[in-house]
Structure formats: C-alpha cells, structure tokens
Amino acid sequence: MRTTVDLPEDLIQDAKERAARRRVSVSAVIEDAMRASFARDVAAARSIVKLPTYGTGGVRPGVDLGDNGSLLDLMDGTE
Numbered sequence: 001m002r003t004t005v006d007l008p009e010d011l012i013q014d015a016k017e018r019a020a021r022r023r024v025s026v027s028a029v030i031e032d033a034m035r036a037s038f039a040r041d042v043a044a045a046r047s048i049v050k051l052p053t054y055g056t057g058g059v060r061p062g063v064d065l066g067d068n069g070s071l072l073d074l075m076d077g078t079e
Contacts, residue, residue, distance in 0.1 A: 015030060
C-alpha cells in the first residue's frame with residue numbers, strides 16, 4: 001500500500017544508509033522498524049502484572065505510599 005508520511009530528514013537519511021548496508025529498500029527498513037516497535041508495545045502490555053488485592057481495597061490507614069522509609073519499616077514489622 002502506498003502512503004505518504006512526513007519524517008525528519010535525519011531519520012530518512014539513517015533509513016537510507018541502513019537500507020544500503022542491508023541491500024534492501026527504504027520501505028523494508030521502515031516496515032521492519034514499525035513491526036519491531038509494535039512487537040515491543042505488545043510485549044510491554046503483556047508484562048504488566050495485575051496484583052491481587054484483598055479486603056475493601058486501598059491502603060491501610062496511616063500508610064503513606066510516598067514515604068519509602070516508613071513503608072520499609074512497616075514491611076519489616078518495625079512500625
């Protein structure tokens with residue numbers, strides 16, 4: 001499919017150089033780059049882990065998620 005996109009000149013130049021080194025078309029280089037980018041997006045989306053929550057949800061009263069020191073103390077049982 002033919003389409004037109006506007007890309008920065010330096011990016012086009014890099015694509016042309018890569019195409020010449022690989023002896024393929026600039027279109028093939030751009031296609032490979034897009035497929036790799038989309039695959040990374042899919043892999044990143046799959047790596048998101050949903051952690052189970054218990055109770056009514058939310059944090060325990062008095063817990064400040066922005067205070068790493070007190071969170072560590074709480075996890076260590078020193079608080």
